[in-house]
Amino acid sequence: MNANALIHPTAVIDPGARLGEGVSVGAFTLVGPDVEIGDRCQIGPHCSFAGPTRIGRDNRFIGHCAIGGEPQDKKFAGERTELVIGDRNVFREFVTLNRGTGNGGGVTRIGDDNWMLAYTHVAHDCIVGNHCIFSNNTTLAGHVTVGDWVIISGFAGAHQFCRIGAHAFLGMGALANGDVTPFTMVGGNSIGRPRGINSEGLKRRGFSPERIAAIKRAYRTLFVAGLPLAEAREQLAQQALDSEDVRLLLDFIGSGERPLLR
Template sequence: MNTNASVHPTAFVEPGARLGDGVVVGAFVYIGAEVEVGDGTVFGPHCVVHGPTTIGRNNRFYAQCAIGGDPQDKKFAGERTALQIGDDNVFREFVTVNRGTGNGGGVTRIGNGNWLLAYTHVAHDCQVGNGCVFSNNSTLAGHVVVEDQVIMSGFSGIHQFCRIGAHAFIGMGALVNGDVPPFVMVAQDGYGRPRGINSEGLKRRGFDADRISAIKRAYRTLYVSGAPLDEARAKLEDMAADSPDVRALLDFIGNGDRPLLR
Protein backbone atom coordinates (compact mmCIF):
# COMPACT_ATOMS: atom_id res chain seq x y z
CA MET A 1 0.00 0.00 0.00
CA ASN A 2 1.29 3.47 -0.89
CA THR A 3 2.24 5.44 2.20
CA ASN A 4 1.14 8.64 0.40
CA ALA A 5 -2.47 7.47 0.57
CA SER A 6 -4.67 8.68 3.43
CA VAL A 7 -6.46 5.77 5.13
CA HIS A 8 -8.91 6.33 7.98
CA PRO A 9 -8.09 4.31 11.13
CA THR A 10 -11.40 2.43 10.87
CA ALA A 11 -10.85 1.41 7.23
CA PHE A 12 -9.40 -1.97 6.26
CA VAL A 13 -7.13 -2.33 3.23
CA GLU A 14 -6.10 -5.90 2.48
CA PRO A 15 -2.42 -6.69 1.95
CA GLY A 16 -1.81 -6.69 -1.79
CA ALA A 17 -4.08 -3.76 -2.59
CA ARG A 18 -2.30 -0.97 -4.47
CA LEU A 19 -3.25 2.64 -3.77
CA GLY A 20 -1.89 5.55 -5.82
CA ASP A 21 -0.68 8.93 -4.60
CA GLY A 22 -3.30 11.08 -2.94
CA VAL A 23 -5.87 8.31 -2.59
CA VAL A 24 -8.26 8.95 0.32
CA VAL A 25 -9.92 5.99 2.05
CA GLY A 26 -12.73 7.08 4.35
CA ALA A 27 -14.19 5.64 7.53
CA PHE A 28 -15.19 1.96 7.57
CA VAL A 29 -14.15 1.36 3.97
CA TYR A 30 -13.05 -2.13 2.88
CA ILE A 31 -10.63 -2.55 -0.05
CA GLY A 32 -9.77 -6.07 -1.18
CA ALA A 33 -6.41 -7.61 -1.95
CA GLU A 34 -6.67 -7.50 -5.75
CA VAL A 35 -7.73 -3.89 -6.05
CA GLU A 36 -5.57 -1.28 -7.79
CA VAL A 37 -6.53 2.39 -7.35
CA GLY A 38 -5.12 5.31 -9.35
CA ASP A 39 -3.89 8.63 -8.00
CA GLY A 40 -6.34 11.06 -6.45
CA THR A 41 -9.30 8.71 -6.08
CA VAL A 42 -11.50 9.24 -3.01
CA PHE A 43 -13.67 6.71 -1.17
CA GLY A 44 -16.41 7.98 1.13
CA PRO A 45 -17.50 6.13 4.27
CA HIS A 46 -18.63 2.50 4.17
CA CYS A 47 -17.61 1.78 0.58
CA VAL A 48 -16.73 -1.83 -0.26
CA VAL A 49 -14.39 -2.65 -3.15
CA HIS A 50 -13.66 -6.26 -4.12
CA GLY A 51 -11.18 -7.45 -6.73
CA PRO A 52 -9.90 -8.14 -9.18
CA THR A 53 -10.72 -4.48 -9.80
CA THR A 54 -8.69 -1.72 -11.44
CA ILE A 55 -9.75 1.88 -10.78
CA GLY A 56 -8.16 4.84 -12.56
CA ARG A 57 -7.32 8.36 -11.44
CA ASN A 58 -9.45 11.00 -9.77
CA ASN A 59 -12.60 8.97 -9.26
CA ARG A 60 -15.00 9.85 -6.43
CA PHE A 61 -16.99 7.19 -4.61
CA TYR A 62 -19.60 8.50 -2.19
CA ALA A 63 -20.94 6.62 0.84
CA GLN A 64 -22.00 2.96 0.67
CA CYS A 65 -20.86 2.15 -2.87
CA ALA A 66 -20.42 -1.59 -3.51
CA ILE A 67 -17.86 -2.02 -6.27
CA GLY A 68 -16.40 -5.15 -7.87
CA GLY A 69 -18.69 -7.67 -6.20
CA ASP A 70 -19.48 -11.10 -7.62
CA PRO A 71 -21.83 -11.05 -10.63
CA GLN A 72 -25.49 -11.66 -9.88
CA ASP A 73 -25.66 -14.62 -12.22
CA LYS A 74 -26.57 -18.18 -11.17
CA LYS A 75 -24.10 -19.55 -13.72
CA PHE A 76 -21.18 -17.86 -11.97
CA ALA A 77 -19.03 -20.56 -10.36
CA GLY A 78 -16.29 -18.50 -8.79
CA GLU A 79 -14.13 -18.14 -11.90
CA ARG A 80 -11.64 -15.28 -11.99
CA THR A 81 -13.28 -12.20 -13.51
CA ALA A 82 -12.59 -8.48 -13.32
CA LEU A 83 -13.89 -4.92 -13.22
CA GLN A 84 -12.08 -2.05 -14.96
CA ILE A 85 -12.94 1.60 -14.23
CA GLY A 86 -11.30 4.56 -15.98
CA ASP A 87 -10.64 8.12 -14.79
CA ASP A 88 -12.72 11.05 -13.49
CA ASN A 89 -15.92 9.17 -12.74
CA VAL A 90 -18.40 10.03 -9.97
CA PHE A 91 -20.24 7.26 -8.12
CA ARG A 92 -22.91 8.58 -5.79
CA GLU A 93 -24.46 6.86 -2.78
CA PHE A 94 -25.30 3.14 -2.94
CA VAL A 95 -24.07 2.57 -6.49
CA THR A 96 -23.39 -1.10 -7.26
CA VAL A 97 -21.07 -2.35 -10.02
CA ASN A 98 -20.36 -6.06 -10.52
CA ARG A 99 -17.44 -7.90 -12.08
CA GLY A 100 -17.87 -9.95 -15.28
CA THR A 101 -18.67 -13.62 -15.77
CA GLY A 102 -16.50 -16.33 -17.25
CA ASN A 103 -18.87 -17.03 -20.12
CA GLY A 104 -19.70 -13.38 -20.75
CA GLY A 105 -16.29 -11.96 -21.60
CA GLY A 106 -14.98 -11.87 -18.04
CA VAL A 107 -14.73 -8.09 -17.64
CA THR A 108 -17.12 -5.27 -16.77
CA ARG A 109 -15.79 -1.92 -18.01
CA ILE A 110 -16.65 1.70 -17.24
CA GLY A 111 -14.82 4.42 -19.17
CA ASN A 112 -14.02 8.01 -18.22
CA GLY A 113 -15.97 11.02 -17.00
CA ASN A 114 -19.24 9.26 -16.18
CA TRP A 115 -21.73 10.23 -13.47
CA LEU A 116 -23.54 7.34 -11.78
CA LEU A 117 -26.06 8.83 -9.38
CA ALA A 118 -27.58 7.27 -6.27
CA TYR A 119 -28.75 3.64 -6.37
CA THR A 120 -27.70 3.01 -9.97
CA HIS A 121 -26.60 -0.52 -10.89
CA VAL A 122 -24.19 -1.78 -13.55
CA ALA A 123 -24.41 -5.56 -13.88
CA HIS A 124 -21.87 -8.14 -15.00
CA ASP A 125 -20.11 -7.86 -18.36
CA CYS A 126 -21.51 -4.40 -19.16
CA GLN A 127 -19.42 -2.04 -21.27
CA VAL A 128 -19.98 1.66 -20.52
CA GLY A 129 -18.27 4.37 -22.56
CA ASN A 130 -17.37 7.95 -21.65
CA GLY A 131 -19.31 10.98 -20.51
CA CYS A 132 -22.54 9.18 -19.62
CA VAL A 133 -25.03 10.20 -16.93
CA PHE A 134 -27.01 7.51 -15.12
CA SER A 135 -29.69 9.20 -13.03
CA ASN A 136 -31.00 7.85 -9.73
CA ASN A 137 -32.15 4.21 -9.72
CA SER A 138 -31.31 3.58 -13.38
CA THR A 139 -30.20 0.01 -14.01
CA LEU A 140 -28.27 -2.01 -16.56
CA ALA A 141 -28.84 -5.76 -16.76
CA GLY A 142 -25.97 -8.04 -17.78
CA HIS A 143 -24.01 -7.71 -21.04
CA VAL A 144 -25.38 -4.25 -21.90
CA VAL A 145 -23.26 -1.92 -24.07
CA VAL A 146 -23.68 1.81 -23.48
CA GLU A 147 -21.76 4.04 -25.88
CA ASP A 148 -20.47 7.58 -25.18
CA GLN A 149 -22.55 10.55 -23.95
CA VAL A 150 -25.69 8.56 -23.16
CA ILE A 151 -28.16 9.92 -20.58
CA MET A 152 -30.35 7.53 -18.60
CA SER A 153 -33.13 9.21 -16.64
CA GLY A 154 -34.32 8.13 -13.21
CA PHE A 155 -35.82 4.64 -12.78
CA SER A 156 -35.01 3.61 -16.36
CA GLY A 157 -33.82 0.08 -17.06
CA ILE A 158 -32.05 -1.74 -19.90
CA HIS A 159 -32.67 -5.41 -20.73
CA GLN A 160 -29.70 -7.76 -20.91
CA PHE A 161 -27.64 -7.82 -24.12
CA CYS A 162 -29.10 -4.52 -25.39
CA ARG A 163 -26.96 -1.78 -26.89
CA ILE A 164 -27.50 1.95 -26.38
CA GLY A 165 -25.93 4.09 -29.09
CA ALA A 166 -23.90 7.26 -28.53
CA HIS A 167 -25.82 10.43 -27.57
CA ALA A 168 -29.05 8.52 -26.92
CA PHE A 169 -31.45 9.70 -24.20
CA ILE A 170 -33.52 7.25 -22.16
CA GLY A 171 -36.51 8.94 -20.52
CA MET A 172 -37.68 8.60 -16.93
CA GLY A 173 -39.03 5.16 -16.09
CA ALA A 174 -38.51 3.79 -19.60
CA LEU A 175 -37.84 0.05 -19.83
CA VAL A 176 -35.75 -0.75 -22.89
CA ASN A 177 -35.84 -4.24 -24.39
CA GLY A 178 -34.18 -3.59 -27.75
CA ASP A 179 -31.17 -1.81 -29.23
CA VAL A 180 -31.43 2.00 -29.24
CA PRO A 181 -29.59 3.62 -32.17
CA PRO A 182 -27.29 6.61 -31.67
CA PHE A 183 -28.96 10.01 -31.14
CA VAL A 184 -32.43 8.56 -30.44
CA MET A 185 -34.62 9.60 -27.52
CA VAL A 186 -36.75 6.93 -25.83
CA ALA A 187 -39.79 7.72 -23.67
CA GLN A 188 -42.02 5.53 -21.54
CA ASP A 189 -45.17 4.01 -22.99
CA GLY A 190 -45.29 0.67 -21.21
CA TYR A 191 -41.97 -0.41 -22.61
CA GLY A 192 -39.99 2.56 -23.89
CA ARG A 193 -40.42 3.55 -27.53
CA PRO A 194 -38.49 5.95 -29.80
CA ARG A 195 -39.76 9.51 -29.57
CA GLY A 196 -37.51 11.56 -31.87
CA ILE A 197 -33.85 12.45 -31.54
CA ASN A 198 -31.94 14.01 -28.67
CA SER A 199 -31.72 17.41 -30.37
CA GLU A 200 -31.06 19.43 -27.22
CA GLY A 201 -28.25 17.15 -26.12
CA LEU A 202 -26.66 17.30 -29.57
CA LYS A 203 -26.77 21.11 -29.57
CA ARG A 204 -25.06 21.20 -26.19
CA ARG A 205 -22.28 19.01 -27.55
CA GLY A 206 -21.60 21.25 -30.53
CA PHE A 207 -23.57 19.57 -33.32
CA ASP A 208 -24.47 22.21 -35.91
CA ALA A 209 -27.83 22.59 -37.65
CA ASP A 210 -26.80 20.63 -40.75
CA ARG A 211 -25.66 17.62 -38.72
CA ILE A 212 -28.84 17.63 -36.66
CA SER A 213 -31.01 17.94 -39.78
CA ALA A 214 -29.29 14.92 -41.34
CA ILE A 215 -29.88 12.90 -38.18
CA LYS A 216 -33.55 13.95 -38.13
CA ARG A 217 -33.98 12.82 -41.74
CA ALA A 218 -32.42 9.49 -40.86
CA TYR A 219 -34.75 9.12 -37.88
CA ARG A 220 -37.81 9.81 -40.03
CA THR A 221 -36.63 7.24 -42.55
CA LEU A 222 -36.16 4.60 -39.88
CA TYR A 223 -39.14 5.31 -37.63
CA VAL A 224 -41.74 7.54 -39.30
CA SER A 225 -41.81 6.48 -42.96
CA GLY A 226 -43.39 3.10 -42.23
CA ALA A 227 -40.84 1.40 -44.47
CA PRO A 228 -39.73 -2.15 -43.59
CA LEU A 229 -36.33 -2.29 -41.93
CA ASP A 230 -34.50 -3.56 -45.02
CA GLU A 231 -35.96 -0.78 -47.17
CA ALA A 232 -35.16 1.84 -44.53
CA ARG A 233 -31.58 0.59 -44.33
CA ALA A 234 -31.19 0.92 -48.10
CA LYS A 235 -32.36 4.54 -47.94
CA LEU A 236 -30.02 5.23 -45.01
CA GLU A 237 -27.15 3.82 -47.05
CA ASP A 238 -27.68 6.56 -49.64
CA MET A 239 -27.94 9.24 -46.95
CA ALA A 240 -24.80 8.00 -45.19
CA ALA A 241 -22.65 8.99 -48.17
CA ASP A 242 -22.99 12.63 -47.10
CA SER A 243 -23.21 12.24 -43.32
CA PRO A 244 -20.79 10.47 -40.97
CA ASP A 245 -23.49 10.64 -38.29
CA VAL A 246 -25.95 8.72 -40.46
CA ARG A 247 -23.15 6.26 -41.23
CA ALA A 248 -22.64 5.74 -37.48
CA LEU A 249 -26.36 5.13 -37.02
CA LEU A 250 -26.48 2.71 -39.95
CA ASP A 251 -23.43 0.79 -38.76
CA PHE A 252 -25.09 0.39 -35.36
CA ILE A 253 -28.21 -1.25 -36.80
CA GLY A 254 -28.26 -5.02 -36.98
CA ASN A 255 -25.01 -5.70 -35.15
CA GLY A 256 -26.40 -6.76 -31.77
CA ASP A 257 -27.96 -9.72 -30.03
CA ARG A 258 -31.26 -7.95 -29.41
CA PRO A 259 -33.74 -6.62 -32.00
CA LEU A 260 -33.73 -2.96 -32.90
CA LEU A 261 -36.15 -0.93 -30.80
CA ARG A 262 -38.85 0.28 -33.25
Protein backbone atom coordinates in the same frame (compact mmCIF):
# COMPACT_ATOMS: atom_id res chain seq x y z
CA MET B 1 -0.18 0.62 -0.20
CA ASN B 2 1.17 4.09 -0.98
CA ALA B 3 2.50 5.94 2.04
CA ASN B 4 0.80 9.14 0.87
CA ALA B 5 -2.70 7.61 0.95
CA LEU B 6 -5.05 9.12 3.56
CA ILE B 7 -6.75 6.22 5.33
CA HIS B 8 -9.37 6.63 8.06
CA PRO B 9 -8.39 4.51 11.09
CA THR B 10 -11.61 2.47 10.86
CA ALA B 11 -11.05 1.53 7.20
CA VAL B 12 -9.75 -1.97 6.42
CA ILE B 13 -7.24 -2.23 3.58
CA ASP B 14 -6.04 -5.67 2.55
CA PRO B 15 -2.24 -5.95 2.16
CA GLY B 16 -2.85 -7.21 -1.37
CA ALA B 17 -4.57 -3.97 -2.43
CA ARG B 18 -2.66 -1.22 -4.26
CA LEU B 19 -3.49 2.43 -3.66
CA GLY B 20 -1.98 5.25 -5.70
CA GLU B 21 -0.69 8.68 -4.71
CA GLY B 22 -3.10 10.91 -2.82
CA VAL B 23 -5.89 8.35 -2.43
CA SER B 24 -8.25 9.03 0.47
CA VAL B 25 -10.39 6.32 2.09
CA GLY B 26 -13.27 7.12 4.43
CA ALA B 27 -14.55 5.51 7.60
CA PHE B 28 -15.59 1.85 7.69
CA THR B 29 -14.63 1.24 4.07
CA LEU B 30 -13.27 -2.18 3.06
CA VAL B 31 -10.74 -2.61 0.24
CA GLY B 32 -10.06 -6.25 -0.51
CA PRO B 33 -7.17 -8.06 -2.21
CA ASP B 34 -6.41 -7.64 -5.91
CA VAL B 35 -7.89 -4.15 -5.99
CA GLU B 36 -5.93 -1.34 -7.65
CA ILE B 37 -7.04 2.24 -7.02
CA GLY B 38 -5.39 4.99 -9.06
CA ASP B 39 -3.94 8.33 -7.99
CA ARG B 40 -6.09 10.93 -6.25
CA CYS B 41 -9.23 8.81 -6.00
CA GLN B 42 -11.57 9.86 -3.20
CA ILE B 43 -13.46 7.11 -1.40
CA GLY B 44 -16.16 7.97 1.10
CA PRO B 45 -17.44 5.99 4.09
CA HIS B 46 -18.99 2.53 4.15
CA CYS B 47 -17.81 1.47 0.69
CA SER B 48 -16.62 -2.00 -0.29
CA PHE B 49 -14.18 -2.90 -3.06
CA ALA B 50 -13.71 -6.52 -4.12
CA GLY B 51 -11.23 -7.74 -6.69
CA PRO B 52 -10.02 -8.26 -9.25
CA THR B 53 -10.83 -4.58 -9.82
CA ARG B 54 -8.76 -1.93 -11.60
CA ILE B 55 -9.65 1.71 -11.02
CA GLY B 56 -8.06 4.66 -12.80
CA ARG B 57 -7.28 8.16 -11.55
CA ASP B 58 -9.36 10.96 -10.02
CA ASN B 59 -12.51 8.94 -9.39
CA ARG B 60 -14.91 9.78 -6.57
CA PHE B 61 -16.94 7.23 -4.62
CA ILE B 62 -19.23 9.29 -2.39
CA GLY B 63 -20.37 6.62 0.07
CA HIS B 64 -21.98 3.20 0.55
CA CYS B 65 -20.81 2.02 -2.89
CA ALA B 66 -20.34 -1.70 -3.58
CA ILE B 67 -17.66 -2.00 -6.24
CA GLY B 68 -16.38 -5.17 -7.90
CA GLY B 69 -18.73 -7.66 -6.29
CA GLU B 70 -19.41 -11.07 -7.77
CA PRO B 71 -21.78 -11.14 -10.76
CA GLN B 72 -25.41 -11.89 -10.00
CA ASP B 73 -25.42 -14.85 -12.36
CA LYS B 74 -26.17 -18.45 -11.36
CA LYS B 75 -23.66 -19.69 -13.94
CA PHE B 76 -20.81 -17.90 -12.21
CA ALA B 77 -18.54 -20.53 -10.65
CA GLY B 78 -15.86 -18.40 -9.05
CA GLU B 79 -13.71 -17.97 -12.17
CA ARG B 80 -11.36 -14.99 -12.34
CA THR B 81 -13.19 -12.02 -13.82
CA GLU B 82 -12.62 -8.28 -13.58
CA LEU B 83 -14.10 -4.83 -13.19
CA VAL B 84 -12.17 -2.08 -14.97
CA ILE B 85 -12.95 1.60 -14.33
CA GLY B 86 -11.38 4.55 -16.16
CA ASP B 87 -10.64 8.08 -14.96
CA ARG B 88 -12.60 11.02 -13.49
CA ASN B 89 -15.86 9.21 -12.82
CA VAL B 90 -18.27 10.08 -10.01
CA PHE B 91 -20.19 7.32 -8.21
CA ARG B 92 -22.87 8.53 -5.82
CA GLU B 93 -24.47 6.78 -2.87
CA PHE B 94 -25.22 3.04 -3.07
CA VAL B 95 -23.91 2.51 -6.60
CA THR B 96 -23.24 -1.17 -7.34
CA LEU B 97 -20.85 -2.35 -10.06
CA ASN B 98 -20.37 -6.09 -10.60
CA ARG B 99 -17.46 -7.97 -12.15
CA GLY B 100 -17.84 -9.91 -15.41
CA THR B 101 -18.54 -13.58 -15.97
CA GLY B 102 -16.33 -16.21 -17.52
CA ASN B 103 -18.69 -16.94 -20.39
CA GLY B 104 -19.58 -13.28 -20.97
CA GLY B 105 -16.20 -11.81 -21.79
CA GLY B 106 -14.85 -11.73 -18.26
CA VAL B 107 -14.83 -7.95 -17.82
CA THR B 108 -17.26 -5.23 -16.80
CA ARG B 109 -15.83 -1.96 -18.10
CA ILE B 110 -16.61 1.68 -17.24
CA GLY B 111 -14.98 4.45 -19.30
CA ASP B 112 -14.04 8.01 -18.35
CA ASP B 113 -15.90 11.11 -17.12
CA ASN B 114 -19.18 9.40 -16.25
CA TRP B 115 -21.65 10.34 -13.53
CA MET B 116 -23.53 7.50 -11.86
CA LEU B 117 -26.07 8.83 -9.40
CA ALA B 118 -27.57 7.16 -6.34
CA TYR B 119 -28.60 3.50 -6.53
CA THR B 120 -27.30 2.99 -10.06
CA HIS B 121 -26.63 -0.69 -10.80
CA VAL B 122 -24.31 -1.91 -13.57
CA ALA B 123 -24.43 -5.69 -13.90
CA HIS B 124 -21.87 -8.20 -15.11
CA ASP B 125 -20.18 -7.84 -18.50
CA CYS B 126 -21.59 -4.38 -19.22
CA ILE B 127 -19.52 -1.95 -21.26
CA VAL B 128 -20.11 1.76 -20.57
CA GLY B 129 -18.45 4.46 -22.67
CA ASN B 130 -17.45 8.00 -21.74
CA HIS B 131 -19.30 11.16 -20.62
CA CYS B 132 -22.49 9.31 -19.66
CA ILE B 133 -24.96 10.37 -16.98
CA PHE B 134 -26.98 7.68 -15.20
CA SER B 135 -29.64 9.24 -12.99
CA ASN B 136 -30.94 7.78 -9.74
CA ASN B 137 -31.92 4.10 -9.87
CA THR B 138 -30.62 3.51 -13.38
CA THR B 139 -30.37 -0.27 -13.84
CA LEU B 140 -28.40 -2.13 -16.50
CA ALA B 141 -28.87 -5.88 -16.76
CA GLY B 142 -25.98 -8.09 -17.81
CA HIS B 143 -24.11 -7.66 -21.09
CA VAL B 144 -25.51 -4.19 -21.86
CA THR B 145 -23.37 -1.88 -23.99
CA VAL B 146 -23.73 1.90 -23.62
CA GLY B 147 -22.09 4.34 -26.04
CA ASP B 148 -20.57 7.75 -25.28
CA TRP B 149 -22.63 10.74 -24.12
CA VAL B 150 -25.70 8.69 -23.19
CA ILE B 151 -28.11 10.07 -20.59
CA ILE B 152 -30.40 7.70 -18.70
CA SER B 153 -33.08 9.29 -16.54
CA GLY B 154 -34.29 8.14 -13.13
CA PHE B 155 -35.78 4.65 -12.75
CA ALA B 156 -34.87 3.75 -16.34
CA GLY B 157 -32.79 0.86 -17.56
CA ALA B 158 -32.02 -1.77 -20.16
CA HIS B 159 -32.71 -5.48 -20.71
CA GLN B 160 -29.74 -7.85 -20.87
CA PHE B 161 -27.71 -7.82 -24.10
CA CYS B 162 -29.25 -4.51 -25.22
CA ARG B 163 -27.15 -1.75 -26.75
CA ILE B 164 -27.72 1.96 -26.24
CA GLY B 165 -26.10 4.00 -28.98
CA ALA B 166 -24.03 7.15 -28.55
CA HIS B 167 -25.89 10.39 -27.68
CA ALA B 168 -29.12 8.53 -26.89
CA PHE B 169 -31.47 9.68 -24.13
CA LEU B 170 -33.77 7.46 -22.05
CA GLY B 171 -36.59 9.33 -20.32
CA MET B 172 -37.75 8.74 -16.77
CA GLY B 173 -38.95 5.19 -16.18
CA ALA B 174 -38.27 4.05 -19.75
CA LEU B 175 -37.10 0.46 -20.04
CA ALA B 176 -35.27 -0.57 -23.19
CA ASN B 177 -35.97 -4.17 -24.21
CA GLY B 178 -34.29 -3.69 -27.58
CA ASP B 179 -31.35 -1.82 -29.07
CA VAL B 180 -31.62 1.99 -28.89
CA THR B 181 -30.13 3.64 -31.96
CA PRO B 182 -27.62 6.49 -31.60
CA PHE B 183 -29.02 10.03 -31.17
CA THR B 184 -32.48 8.69 -30.23
CA MET B 185 -34.77 9.75 -27.40
CA VAL B 186 -36.76 6.97 -25.74
CA GLY B 187 -39.81 7.74 -23.63
CA GLY B 188 -42.91 6.14 -22.21
CA ASN B 189 -43.86 4.29 -19.06
CA SER B 190 -42.53 0.75 -18.74
CA ILE B 191 -41.38 -0.39 -22.21
CA GLY B 192 -39.97 2.67 -23.93
CA ARG B 193 -40.42 3.70 -27.54
CA PRO B 194 -38.47 6.12 -29.79
CA ARG B 195 -39.75 9.69 -29.45
CA GLY B 196 -37.48 11.66 -31.77
CA ILE B 197 -33.82 12.60 -31.68
CA ASN B 198 -31.86 14.06 -28.80
CA SER B 199 -31.55 17.42 -30.55
CA GLU B 200 -31.03 19.48 -27.39
CA GLY B 201 -28.19 17.25 -26.26
CA LEU B 202 -26.59 17.41 -29.71
CA LYS B 203 -26.75 21.22 -29.69
CA ARG B 204 -25.06 21.32 -26.29
CA ARG B 205 -22.24 19.17 -27.67
CA GLY B 206 -21.62 21.44 -30.62
CA PHE B 207 -23.41 19.60 -33.43
CA SER B 208 -24.08 22.00 -36.30
CA PRO B 209 -27.63 22.58 -37.63
CA GLU B 210 -26.65 20.69 -40.77
CA ARG B 211 -25.55 17.62 -38.82
CA ILE B 212 -28.72 17.67 -36.72
CA ALA B 213 -30.87 18.03 -39.86
CA ALA B 214 -29.20 14.96 -41.39
CA ILE B 215 -29.82 12.95 -38.21
CA LYS B 216 -33.48 14.04 -38.15
CA ARG B 217 -33.90 12.96 -41.76
CA ALA B 218 -32.40 9.57 -40.93
CA TYR B 219 -34.70 9.22 -37.92
CA ARG B 220 -37.77 9.90 -40.05
CA THR B 221 -36.62 7.31 -42.56
CA LEU B 222 -36.15 4.66 -39.90
CA PHE B 223 -39.02 5.36 -37.51
CA VAL B 224 -41.67 7.55 -39.15
CA ALA B 225 -41.90 6.59 -42.82
CA GLY B 226 -43.36 3.16 -42.09
CA LEU B 227 -40.77 1.39 -44.23
CA PRO B 228 -39.70 -2.21 -43.74
CA LEU B 229 -36.33 -2.30 -42.03
CA ALA B 230 -34.52 -3.57 -45.12
CA GLU B 231 -35.87 -0.73 -47.27
CA ALA B 232 -35.12 1.85 -44.55
CA ARG B 233 -31.52 0.62 -44.46
CA GLU B 234 -31.20 1.07 -48.21
CA GLN B 235 -32.30 4.70 -47.93
CA LEU B 236 -30.02 5.27 -44.95
CA ALA B 237 -27.10 3.92 -46.97
CA GLN B 238 -27.65 6.70 -49.52
CA GLN B 239 -27.96 9.34 -46.81
CA ALA B 240 -24.79 8.07 -45.15
CA LEU B 241 -22.77 9.05 -48.22
CA ASP B 242 -23.04 12.66 -47.03
CA SER B 243 -23.11 12.16 -43.25
CA GLU B 244 -20.76 10.34 -40.89
CA ASP B 245 -23.48 10.55 -38.23
CA VAL B 246 -25.91 8.63 -40.42
CA ARG B 247 -23.14 6.14 -41.15
CA LEU B 248 -22.76 5.60 -37.39
CA LEU B 249 -26.49 4.97 -37.10
CA LEU B 250 -26.53 2.64 -40.10
CA ASP B 251 -23.58 0.60 -38.82
CA PHE B 252 -25.36 0.24 -35.47
CA ILE B 253 -28.49 -1.33 -36.99
CA GLY B 254 -28.49 -5.10 -37.10
CA SER B 255 -25.13 -5.59 -35.41
CA GLY B 256 -26.42 -6.66 -31.99
CA GLU B 257 -28.12 -9.65 -30.40
CA ARG B 258 -31.35 -7.87 -29.49
CA PRO B 259 -33.98 -6.55 -31.93
CA LEU B 260 -34.08 -2.85 -32.71
CA LEU B 261 -36.32 -0.77 -30.42
CA ARG B 262 -38.60 0.60 -33.12
